[in-house]
Amino acid sequence: MATSGTASTFRPSVSASSRLTHLRSPPSKVPLFTPLPSSRSRSFSVSCTIAKDPTFLMAEAENTKTAGSDPTLWKRPDSFGRFGKFGGKYVPETLMHALSELETAFYSLATDDDFQRELAGILKDYVGRESPLYFAERLTEHYRRENGEGPLIYLKREDLNHTGAHKINNAVAQALLAKRLGKKRIIAETGAGQHGVATATVCARFGLQCIIYMGAQDMERQALNVFRMRLLGAEVRGVHSGTATLKDATSEAIRDWVTNVETTHYILGSVAGPHPYPMMVRDFHAVIGKETRRQAMEKWGGKPDVLVACVGGGSNAMGLFHEFVDDTEVRMIGVEAAGFGLDSGKHAATLTKGDVGVLHGAMSYLLQDDDGQIIEPHSISAGLDYPGVGPEHSFLKDMGRAEYYSVTDEEALEAFKRVSRLEGIIPALETSHALAHLEKLCPTLPDGARVVLNFSGRGDKDVQTAIKYLEV
Amino acid sequence: MSSTKIQIRGQPLFKVLTRNHRMINSVVCGVPIKRQHRVSNVLRTSDPPLGSVPTRTDESQFLRGDGNGRFGRFGGKFVPETLMSPLRDLEDEFDFVLNDHEFQEELTTALRDYVGRETPLYFAGRLTEHYKNISQTTGGGPEIYLKREDLSHCGSHKINNALGQAMIARRLGCKRVVAATGAGQHGVATAAACAKLSMECTVFMGTTDIEKQSSNVLSMKLLGAQVKSVEGTFKDASSEAIRNWVGNLETTYYLSGTVVGPHPSPLMVREFQSVIGKETRRQAKQLWGGKPDVLVACVGSGSNALGLFHEFLGDEDVRLVGVEAAGLGLDSGKHSATLAVGDVGVYHGSMSYLLQDDQGQILKPHSIGVGLEYPGVGPEISFLKESGRAEFYTATDQEAVQACMLLSRLEGIIPALEASHALAFLDKLVPTLRDGAKVVVNCSGRGDKDLDTLIQRGMPSSLC
Numbered sequence: 001m002a003t004s005g006t007a008s009t010f011r012p013s014v015s016a017s018s019r020l021t022h023l024r025s026p027p028s029k030v031p032l033f034t035p036l037p038s039s040r041s042r043s044f045s046v047s048c049t050i051a052k053d054p055t056f057l058m059a060e061a062e063n064t065k066t067a068g069s070d071p072t073l074w075k076r077p078d079s080f081g082r083f084g085k086f087g088g089k090y091v092p093e094t095l096m097h098a099l100s101e102l103e104t105a106f107y108s109l110a111t112d113d114d115f116q117r118e119l120a121g122i123l124k125d126y127v128g129r130e131s132p133l134y135f136a137e138r139l140t141e142h143y144r145r146e147n148g149e150g151p152l153i154y155l156k157r158e159d160l161n162h163t164g165a166h167k168i169n170n171a172v173a174q175a176l177l178a179k180r181l182g183k184k185r186i187i188a189e190t191g192a193g194q195h196g197v198a199t200a201t202v203c204a205r206f207g208l209q210c211i212i213y214m215g216a217q218d219m220e221r222q223a224l225n226v227f228r229m230r231l232l233g234a235e236v237r238g239v240h241s242g243t244a245t246l247k248d249a250t251s252e253a254i255r256d257w258v259t260n261v262e263t264t265h266y267i268l269g270s271v272a273g274p275h276p277y278p279m280m281v282r283d284f285h286a287v288i289g290k291e292t293r294r295q296a297m298e299k300w301g302g303k304p305d306v307l308v309a310c311v312g313g314g315s316n317a318m319g320l321f322h323e324f325v326d327d328t329e330v331r332m333i334g335v336e337a338a339g340f341g342l343d344s345g346k347h348a349a350t351l352t353k354g355d356v357g358v359l360h361g362a363m364s365y366l367l368q369d370d371d372g373q374i375i376e377p378h379s380i381s382a383g384l385d386y387p388g389v390g391p392e393h394s395f396l397k398d399m400g401r402a403e404y405y406s407v408t409d410e411e412a413l414e415a416f417k418r419v420s421r422l423e424g425i426i427p428a429l430e431t432s433h434a435l436a437h438l439e440k441l442c443p444t445l446p447d448g449a450r451v452v453l454n455f456s457g458r459g460d461k462d463v464q465t466a467i468k469y470l471e472v
Numbered sequence: 473m474s475s476t477k478i479q480i481r482g483q484p485l486f487k488v489l490t491r492n493h494r495m496i497n498s499v500v501c502g503v504p505i506k507r508q509h510r511v512s513n514v515l516r517t518s519d520p521p522l523g524s525v526p527t528r529t530d531e532s533q534f535l536r537g538d539g540n541g542r543f544g545r546f547g548g549k550f551v552p553e554t555l556m557s558p559l560r561d562l563e564d565e566f567d568f569v570l571n572d573h574e575f576q577e578e579l580t581t582a583l584r585d586y587v588g589r590e591t592p593l594y595f596a597g598r599l600t601e602h603y604k605n606i607s608q609t610t611g612g613g614p615e616i617y618l619k620r621e622d623l624s625h626c627g628s629h630k631i632n633n634a635l636g637q638a639m640i641a642r643r644l645g646c647k648r649v650v651a652a653t654g655a656g657q658h659g660v661a662t663a664a665a666c667a668k669l670s671m672e673c674t675v676f677m678g679t680t681d682i683e684k685q686s687s688n689v690l691s692m693k694l695l696g697a698q699v700k701s702v703e704g705t706f707k708d709a710s711s712e713a714i715r716n717w718v719g720n721l722e723t724t725y726y727l728s729g730t731v732v733g734p735h736p737s738p739l740m741v742r743e744f745q746s747v748i749g750k751e752t753r754r755q756a757k758q759l760w761g762g763k764p765d766v767l768v769a770c771v772g773s774g775s776n777a778l779g780l781f782h783e784f785l786g787d788e789d790v791r792l793v794g795v796e797a798a799g800l801g802l803d804s805g806k807h808s809a810t811l812a813v814g815d816v817g818v819y820h821g822s823m824s825y826l827l828q829d830d831q832g833q834i835l836k837p838h839s840i841g842v843g844l845e846y847p848g849v850g851p852e853i854s855f856l857k858e859s860g861r862a863e864f865y866t867a868t869d870q871e872a873v874q875a876c877m878l879l880s881r882l883e884g885i886i887p888a889l890e891a892s893h894a895l896a897f898l899d900k901l902v903p904t905l906r907d908g909a910k911v912v913v914n915c916s917g918r919g920d921k922d923l924d925t926l927i928q929r930g931m932p933s934s935l936c
Contacts, residue, residue, distance in 0.1 A: 124592060125592040125593070125594040125595065125620075126592070126594055128588065128591070128592055128620065128623040131588070132584060132585040132586070132588055133585065134585040134586055135585065137668075138668065138670065157585075157588060160588035160623060160624075160625060161623075162620075162623060162885070200884070201884035201885075202884060203884070204880065204881055204882065204883060204884035205598070205883055205884040207598060223927075224923055224924075224927075227923055227926070227927050228886065228923060231877065231880045231881075231886060231923075231926065232880050232881065232884055232886070233880070233881040416694075417694065420667065420694045420695050420696070421667055421694075421695065421696040422667065423667060423668055424663065424664030424665060424666070424667030424668040424695055425625070425664070426691060426694055426695065459694075460627075460687065460691065460920055463687055463690045463691055463694060464687070464690065466694065467690050467693075467694070470694075
């Protein structure tokens, strides 16, 4: 996902033709999000309400009240697409209809047996699911303490999926959804190219026209992925405006969508963006957690004790966590990118160092300076290099349901090498962040604690990068 | 098959610690292994019948080779005396593990959880439609299914064998594994398996191949393997690896990547790869309640082909089609079409077809699919050709590249250039088949490793 230059990319507004028919009061202009002066405190909470309708305000208060420590009572999301105060739909009016249409289609397909059957078949025969839950013997041994005690490490092998990462779960489902909606044209933006490749892949499979927006600078750095996308039949459009990177590509993609919304579906790659995307993308990835529950039951007759996943936008983490949110005895840990270090200013640790604001249509934590300008993030791994995070993660953090930590580039590279050597599986640099966190986590875990780590992608794409830094 | 290993219930299985472990009774394919083996490391161009032809009357048993590692007149054990003893040990060990419950369970678990088996049998709807449109028939046309070995850990079928053999190496007490690799897939698979089983790994690779498949070289190093470059290509790397093995017999295991070499290599590798065919039978039954009509696979040395074919050797109604590399054309002299234009001789320890000149010197093979670039072919494959059980054709570099691009565009799967040879042959095969014929193509690997090669060939305008 991209940075967009300012926190208030989308101007929230309500008009008479809005689909939000439950609003009874006349349309009102919502104030633009304006940052407070630098003396603001950490506990500042943004209230950027869509309307002055008191019933709405009450509903929100209701949500927060009941959203105590019982996750089963949480609305994830509510009818506005909110997770607590996070989420929502901060988009231009032209996109409101498309989003509502998407939401309606999504809900109806959830109960459509034909769709579910077709999707299950594709996930099995095309993507290669179910992915194994693999007991990492040598990694477990590595973390065994001197007295012989230690946790048991299991890896959920999303790296074995077609195209080598979890991304395809969502891409395949959204492409199928787009077909159902009668859309023939798919657009997406991409930074390093992974999401672009996944999108181009499914478009080839379903015979859909595919246009990928990519910053001209990124195209130069990722020539191999550009070639791959073209080989798969996609058109890769270079974006030369701004810094010619991901955030500019996103703006271009959104511009395209606004212009061609009748014929075009925008495949968003993560659990960020306006409602219904965070919910949809999470639900499409939820197969990861569902399988894990079943496999854990088969393997050891119980549930995992700890779930660990890397967090960029947050899709692979939500895919694993979602199934277990209501199981309060299952600990959930997200690991973000600390880049050169949290104090260096060059990182992507949104939940640790960010503040609440609106980015790309949703309210969530994001990396912003005192003027509300987006801070350019950094991580050695392109997939974690995002200044925002999915709103549901922001919610889970605030509710204390999930814990979030961060890992530097260096620690990630060490884990990359370690796991390659110990298990013969080369992890993606993104996944390496989750693997690196095991170093701090495992010594604190009781004997026999079962850790399931989402092995979100394979590292073939990162071999050239890693070799530069590692002595091999 | 019987075994004399006695395991006392409740006691840990006696682990093999030394290389002197012997089985009293070794049985392979229902025939006891004879202790006298003929040694001959002579390279011949003429082919007088060697060894005795098995007298079994059961046709399918005959097709599976005899206890001496012979498939008809092909195969055998043409090695220096120093290797006879370790090869015997290997035979014994392999024979044991075939029936050892503990080994088989460990292997099955690893294949499921580590490698990601079973691989799907995927109905390629758009590819099927493409051929239907070309032929403009009114009927349904044949149906094309892809056996997705590209989804396996490390990206090809090679891991099935690397894992099985690495487990045997560990049982034999070896600390070190050596292997030779062409495209790098076998090297990566071996490095991965050795990392998992905590063994040292040295991979020999030809200098030309190292250049063409550099990403695989980096992967091997990351997985902890040592990569040694050898002047030339796969055949030269193989020779060097064998030399290294012979020089370190006590501690080292030679992990062959394909169905060539002296007995028991062809048999062992084929057995480990045969999981492909076994799954295919089960999946075909589930999907359409029958068997495949035609099986298609690319043939370099023949491991992925035999892995798919072996299960169906006894099913006469299943056609077996192998596709070799015609490189720049059979007349150009730059190809690897061993079965098409080769002669019988002995190479790397076994008798088989090979590309040789009039003086019996090995010819330098060529293919854009580096994994197919081998001047020999597995003895069992030679036998399948000679007995007429399987048919063999060829596809050129150009045809393979076209097929790669077609599958990418139609199905969103970028196949390895090796597998693309099998896909290329569909152009000629499909028009000859009846409507509804079920074709299973072994998609033996993914094409990420070949992107640089494809880029160098330039982008045809039809892609943009």
